[in-house]
Amino acid sequence: MKPIETARLRLRRWQDADRAPFAAMSADPLVMEFFPAPLDAKQANAFIDRLERHWDARGYSNFALEERETGAFVGLTGLLDVFPEAPFAPSVEIGWRLARPFWGKGYAREAAEAVLAAGFAEHDFPEIVAFTAKPNLRSAALMQRLGMTRDPADDFDHPAVAEGHPLRPHVLYRISREDLEGR
Secondary structure, eight states, rough: OOOEEEEEEEEEOOOOGGHHHHHHHHHHHTTTTTTSSSSOOHHHHHHHHHHHHHHHHHHOOEEEEETTTTOOOEEEEEEEEEEESTTSSSEEEEEEEEGGGGGSSSSHHHHHHHHHHHHHSOOOOOOEEEEEEEEEHHHHHHHTTTTOEEOGGGGGTTSSSSSOOOEEEEEEEEHHHHHHOOO
């Protein structure tokens, strides 16, 4: 996917200057509340490296988000292939993660709408999915605002989260090209 500019954001490939703010964001327990654990700097760097390999192999991945006005690192939004063990694989998922100073400004929605539009315009995806741990009501609400729909029969236990862990149950949302065009 090509870089994207929205009214307030620049969505682009990762740069070395993104590593420190991404590591800080990924170490924040509130940002990582609905993940099994925060990431340390080594894990955060490995995550960026994995995203860049996905870009090279597939032509899409998670973008680094930057505020156009200030150049500040905001977080990430983009598309990834879902993990192969997912009951809905193969599929492409949209995801987002924003640093706390940028919460509540509508940036996640602005970036996600741009990624969905570009993803369907540039690729032949029949649908794009999103999923989150069941207690993550903020992300689920954003999925709904994006026009994504949920069938509770599609909800699943994430295989990478330990049995009995409160974050193991996940909800799944979907949006098709037709759903997006019909909005």
